Amino acid sequence: MSENRASEKSSAYTDIDGLLHDGGEVGRLIRNLDWSKTSLGSPGRWPQPLQTAISLILNSRYPMGVIWGSDLTFFYNDAYAPFLGARHPEALAQPFKDVWAEVWDTIGPFVDTALSGEATWSEDLHLVMTRNGYPEDTWWSFSYSPIRDENGAVIGLLDVCSETTIKVLFERRQRFFEALSERLRLTSKPLDAVKVAVEMLGRHLEVGRCGYGIFDELGEYVTVMHDWTDGIMPANTGQQRLDDFGMVPATELRTGRIVRIVDALADTRLDAADAAAHIAFGGMRASLCVPFLKDGRLAAIMYAHQAEPRRWTKEEEVLLSGVAERTWATIERIWAETALRASEEKYRLIVEGADRYAIFMTSLDGRIQTWNSGAERMFGYNQPEILNQNYGVLFTAEDRRAGRPAAELQQAKRDGTSSEERWYARKNGSRFWGSGMMMSLKDARGSTTGFLQILRDRTEGKRAQEHRNLLMAELNHRVKNTLASIQSIATQTIRNSISLDEFKTAFETRLMALARAHDLLTVGEWRGADLRDLVELTLKTFSDENTFPRAIATGPPVKLIPNAAVLINLVIHELATNAAKYGALSRPTGSVQVSWEIHPADRKRRLQIVWEESGGPEVTEPTSTGFGMKLMKRGITHELDGEIELNFNPQGLQCTIFLPAKTIVSDQ
C-alpha cells in the first residue's frame, strides 16, 4: 500500500466505484451523498482503514456499522437498516450519538470502552427505542471493536449487531406461559383459574385492567366474572351490552376476531356514543379483547384495558390470546373433571346403594376385583375374603364341575354379554336363584380387560313361578278328573234312560249336584265342605216353600274332605231323586229326615249318616239296580272306604252310611 501513497488521491477516486460496488442501497446512498459539506470529505479521500471498513460492511449480509472519527459518524449496511426504523436513510453519516440519542445513556459507555481500545460484547441488552415514533421494547446483542490507524490509535469502531427482540420476547412468553400453566394446573374452580390468569397477565402486560367475561345464551350481554386492576382503573361488575361498545368491534368479536383499540376517542370504527361508552367504562381509552366461541357462538372474552391510549403490540396480542386459550382450556378441564367426579360419584352411589343387586367385576380369568354391598348381602362374603378369589366359588358345586364359570366368561368375551338364570351358592352353603348378566369390559383398543356382573336374587319369583306351575298342573288335573266324572255320569245316565227327556232331566240334575258340591268346596277353598250345607242345599231343590219343612237335616257340625263332599252330595242327590220319584217326596204327606252323628271312638265308623223316609207310598225293593244305586253303593265303599246299608222298609226307605275318620276335616 505504501508505494501507492504518491498517487493516493487519483487512485482513491478510481477506487471509489470499486469500493461501493455491490454496496446495495446504502452503497448507492453513500455515492450520491454530497460529502463536500462533511468533515470527512469525499469518499475517495477517506483514510484507508475507513475505506476498508466501509467495504467490509457493505459487502456483508450481517447487520454491521462503522462509527468513525471524533464525530462518531455512523455508517451502516443494508442488513442494519431495518433496526433504524423510520430513521433510515437519514441516519446515514449522522453522528452515532444523535442516531441513538434515546438509548445513549445505555450504549454510550460501551462506545467509550471500545474507543479506549477494548472491544465490547453485550447480549440481549434491553433498549426502549422510539425509532418508529413511539417507544418500543427492544433487545440487542452487539459488539463494538476498535479500528486503529497505522500508529495504533483508535480512529473508529466496527459495530456488529443483531436485534434479539423476537427471541427474547419468545423466551419471556414461554416462561410466562409455563408459570401460568403451572398455576392454572393447581386450580379446581373456574373462578380461581380466571383470577390467576387475569392477575398474571395484567401484571405482565402492565395494563390498567385485565379481566374475563362470560356471555348470556344469545351472546348479547357480558357479565364480568372477575377482573384485576392496577389499583387505579376501577374494577368492573355487572352486565354490559356488547353492542354499546360499537357495532363494528362487537361483530368482530362475534366472528371470532381479536379487537384492538388504541384510542377509543380516535378510532374511526366507533361513533361518539360508542366512544363515550368506552370512556364511561372506567375511563377506558385502549383495549385489547380476545373472543372465545363455543359451537359458533360468542361465549366469553378475555380483555386488557388501559386508561391511556395504548399501541398494542403483536406480542401483547399473542400473549393475551395465549392466556385466554389456556384459561378456557383450564375451565373446560375443570368442568370435565367436575362432571366426571359427579358422574363417578353418582355411579359409586348407585353401585353402593344398589344393595338389592350384586355388582362385581372380575379379571379376564375370573378373579373377583370389586364387590359391592349388594353382593356382600346376597352371597355373605365380605370384600377382604372374596377379592382375588375366582368367581366360580359363587356357583353351585354341580355347575363348577360342569365348567360353567369358565364357559360363561368365554361367552361374555365372545358375545360381549351373557345372561344367566341359575342357582348360586352363598358362603353358608345355601342357594338362591340369581338372575343377571355379565358384560365384557374393553379398553380403548377394544380388547377385553375383564367382566362386569350384575345379579338379582329372584328366588321368591322362582318359587312363586314354581308354585304357580304346580297350581296350574293341579288345577288341570282336577279339571280333567272332573271331566272324566262328568263323562262317566253322562255315559251311564244315557244307558239307564229310556228317553232323551229322561236323560236330560237326570243328567242335568246330577250335573247340578256336582256343581253345588264344587261351589261349596270353592267357598271352603277346597279344604272341605260342611255336611249340613250339602244336605240342605240338595233337599231344597226337591221341596217347595209350601211343603217345607218336609225334609229336615239334623246333626253336629261336620266338615267333609273334598272328594267325600262331592260323593256324599251325589249320594244325597240320588236318594232325594229316588224319594221324589218313588218315595216319601212323591206324596204331599211324606217327609224325609236326614240326621248324622259322630262316634269319636270309632275310626272306621266315625261319622254315621241316616236317611229316613216316612209317609210315602209302600216301598218295594227294586228288581234292578240303576246307575244311582250303583254310584251310591260303590262310591261309599270304594272311594271313601265307608259302608252303606239300604233298608227297603215298607213304611219308608232307610239308608245308613258310615264314613271313616279320614273323610272328615280334622281341624274343625
Next chain:
Amino acid sequence: MKRPQRLHGLRILVVEDEILVAMILEEMLRDLGCEVIGPKGSVSSALEAIEQQNFDAVILDVNLKGERAEPVANALADHGIPFIFASGYSRPDLPARFASRPFLRKPYESATLAEILKTTLLEPNRRQK
C-alpha cells in the same frame, strides 16, 4: 311271554280311586270285551291284588287318594305284568324307569283306550286291526 291275539276276554285290573272314573273305564273295557278286575282305589289294595295275579294287564292311575302309584308300578314291572298309566295330568312326573310307558289321559276316549291296549298287550301282527 306269549302275547294274546285279541282284547276280547282279557282280564284288566283297574286301579283308580275315584268311583265315577273307575265306572266309565269299566264300561269302556267291557264294551271292548274285556273282563274288569277291581277297581282298586288305593296303593295297598292294588298291591294285594297283584299278589293274586288273576289278570292280564293293569290300568293304573298315577294318584291314588293322595298317594303316588309308584310302588304299584314297581311291583307290576317286577312281575312283568303289562300296565298303562292313567292320569289327569297332561304330563305326569314319572320316574325315569317308566318314562316310556304308555299313558292314558283323562277324560278317556274309547278309541284311544282300545288303541293303547292293543299296542301294549297284543301280538304285533294283530295290532293293525
